[in-house]
Amino acid sequence: MPDNLRTGTCNIRSLTEGEPYIGIPLTRPNAVPVIALPSVPVYQWDITKVGEYKYLLGIYTYIHTRLENKSIFAFTEGADQEWYITYKENKDAYTIGIKDDGTGWTVPVPLEGVGPRYQVEVAPIVSTHSLPPQVSAAQLFRFEYAS
Known part of the structure; x- marks a missing residue:
């Protein structure tokens, strides 16, 4: 599958074991953690391209996502954070980072105990x-569009 990331609504899945959907819990405070969901997506993501490799990501009524204390949260208000989304052709997937600085979204693996x-x-x-360089499945994501 070619690099087909575009502005629109889609589901995001991690390539880590079980390929969980990336979403938010069903609670409704002003900020919620962005989490891996083991079964089906609850809400779809809204993606807006704002520059080369730069995107805004929102989910449901949480139109802003940003980094807070090394974790990703979705917010109903506040500043937008631009995400650098880079296609990895050999895995037909993407990395999502804050900047082009070698860091990116990561679905943590369970720790023993x-x-x-x-x-x-x-x-x-x-x-x-x-x-080509091989990237950890915990840091690779697919964007699934309805059409």
Whole structure:
């Protein structure tokens, strides 16, 4: 599948084990954590292209997403954060970062003795020194459009 990211409404899925949907819980405060959902998407994402590789991401009535203390949250109000979304052709998926600085959205893996951790975080993008570089599935995402 070619690089087809565009402005519109879609679902976002992680390529980590089980390919969970990325979304928000059903609670309705002013800010909610962006989490990995193991089954079906609850709400679709709204994507707006604002520049080369730069996008705004919102979900449901939470029209702003941004980094807060190394984790991703969705907000009903406040400033927008631009996300750098880069296509990785060899995996037919994308990385989502704050800047072109080598960090990106990460679906944490469960830690032994701690249990599952589902909130999406920002961490250094882990890639191999091979050609093409291989990126961790926990940092790769697919955008699924209805049409």
